Amino acid sequence: MPDEGSALDAEIREFCERLRLAQRYREIDERPVFPWKEFRALGSVGWLGPRFPAALGGRGWAPSREARLVEGLARWGGSVFAKLVLQPGFSSVLAAASVPIRERWLTPLFRGEVLVGNQITEPGAGSDAGALLMTATLEPGPGEPTYVLNGTKSGIAFAEEAQAAIVYARTGGEGTRGISAFLVPQDLRGIQREGGEDLGERWMRRGTVHYDRVRVPRDHRIGEEGAAFGLLASELRQERVLLSLVYLGLARASLDEVERYVMGRRAFGRPLGSFEGVSFPLMEDEARWSAAHLLSLEAVRHMDDGSLGDAESALAKWFANETSLVALDHAMQFSGGAGYSHDTLHELRWRDVRSGKLAHGSSEILLLVAAREILGRESLPYRKVTKDVRPGSPSSDQMGERAG
Ligand SMILES: Cc1cc2nc3c(=O)[nH]c(=O)nc-3n(C[C@H](O)[C@H](O)[C@H](O)COP(=O)(O)OP(=O)(O)OC[C@H]3O[C@@H](n4cnc5c(N)ncnc54)[C@H](O)[C@@H]3O)c2cc1C
Numbered sequence: 001m002p003d004e005g006s007a008l009d010a011e012i013r014e015f016c017e018r019l020r021l022a023q024r025y026r027e028i029d030e031r032p033v034f035p036w037k038e039f040r041a042l043g044s045v046g047w048l049g050p051r052f053p054a055a056l057g058g059r060g061w062a063p064s065r066e067a068r069l070v071e072g073l074a075r076w077g078g079s080v081f082a083k084l085v086l087q088p089g090f091s092s093v094l095a096a097a098s099v100p101i102r103e104r105w106l107t108p109l110f111r112g113e114v115l116v117g118n119q120i121t122e123p124g125a126g127s128d129a130g131a132l133l134m135t136a137t138l139e140p141g142p143g144e145p146t147y148v149l150n151g152t153k154s155g156i157a158f159a160e161e162a163q164a165a166i167v168y169a170r171t172g173g174e175g176t177r178g179i180s181a182f183l184v185p186q187d188l189r190g191i192q193r194e195g196g197e198d199l200g201e202r203w204m205r206r207g208t209v210h211y212d213r214v215r216v217p218r219d220h221r222i223g224e225e226g227a228a229f230g231l232l233a234s235e236l237r238q239e240r241v242l243l244s245l246v247y248l249g250l251a252r253a254s255l256d257e258v259e260r261y262v263m264g265r266r267a268f269g270r271p272l273g274s275f276e277g278v279s280f281p282l283m284e285d286e287a288r289w290s291a292a293h294l295l296s297l298e299a300v301r302h303m304d305d306g307s308l309g310d311a312e313s314a315l316a317k318w319f320a321n322e323t324s325l326v327a328l329d330h331a332m333q334f335s336g337g338a339g340y341s342h343d344t345l346h347e348l349r350w351r352d353v354r355s356g357k358l359a360h361g362s363s364e365i366l367l368l369v370a371a372r373e374i375l376g377r378e379s380l381p382y383r384k385v386t387k388d389v390r391p392g393s394p395s396s397d398q399m400g401e402r403a404g
Pocket of ligand 1 (some may be wrong): 117118119121125126127128154155156157160201204206307355358359360361362363364365368
């Protein structure tokens, strides 16, 4: 009898085929605009952020079920659709916002009706997000006092497309402890936006957003002043694990395709796959892929039981990303000239996975996060760390605890 996961896999495959997602993946890369149609379709079947409680707009799924969903969508569709599933998670600090803000922005986000961006990075503050300079100053107004935002955000996904963004700005104090989060509708006076061009994830049109004396109502602050990074910590750990499964889903698709190719393609009178120069690198990829997948699934298990640690989340993402990049490079190589062209999806998958070496914690920052936990502890094994996610606690007030 098929298990529950296989039934979900069958649903995912059917969804990908019905919406022609593998073809749409290529089309969206060639004409990079936000895929509203697919976003709404995912919302209509309840696949946007399904691990969140129904009270917020999700479906109360176990995180392991969402992990299987994003891996499957990446494998049979493309990274675009798996990343759409993760959008509500990227904005989940909104759970700490006022009820009217949640109803206006969070509930419709789960339905695929609005897009909410995240704005942390600045020209002078990337990995070291605690150094950001944008200010939010409470000023008296004609009515209620309002926050006035000044500064520039850069490297921002959906810079031009998002209708609202969660903006991180300094309300006073040093480092991450002085940073607060705000829900900012992007049509407010004083905001100027420019999209940009990237190697991969081109549909995100990463760009720059300038704030010149932008007035934001006081009730648009999310959580307490100075609490922004404390709100982010737990979700950031989980999204890194889910992203690791997106990379592995993309690599799995390419490994399956190239393995079929090398057994069908003949050279020197034999299938390419019968030459050790071709089969050995692919078998090494198989071993690394399985190891990375097991590491990620172990982290997913700890998401389910609420014991996910910083190091295991960081290492799951780091290992899955590195493993997938090597496998995708081999898939391009052993597909010959076609692998270097748009005739296969290998190069597109590689470009998209390459973004993971920088976004949501760069490779170096992930290793720093892991080292801080593993080397900073007396005995192994390393998991099962009690988390303290209060603002300013060691796990939240740190380099690399960032969402972009
Ligand atoms: C596809 C994509 C989407 C993104 N989306 C968003 C978004 O929506 N919102 C947002 O706010 N940001 C977003 N970002 C920005 C992203 O978060 C930053 O690019 C990232 O934090 C790195 O910052 P930086 O580019 O300023 O590099 P820097 O911080 O200048 O780092 C440069 C290099 O030095 C390394 N490095 C830095 N510090 C150390 C150290 N202590 N030890 C060793 N190496 C170090 C880094 O790993 C990196 O390789 C996105 C980035 C990408 C690629």
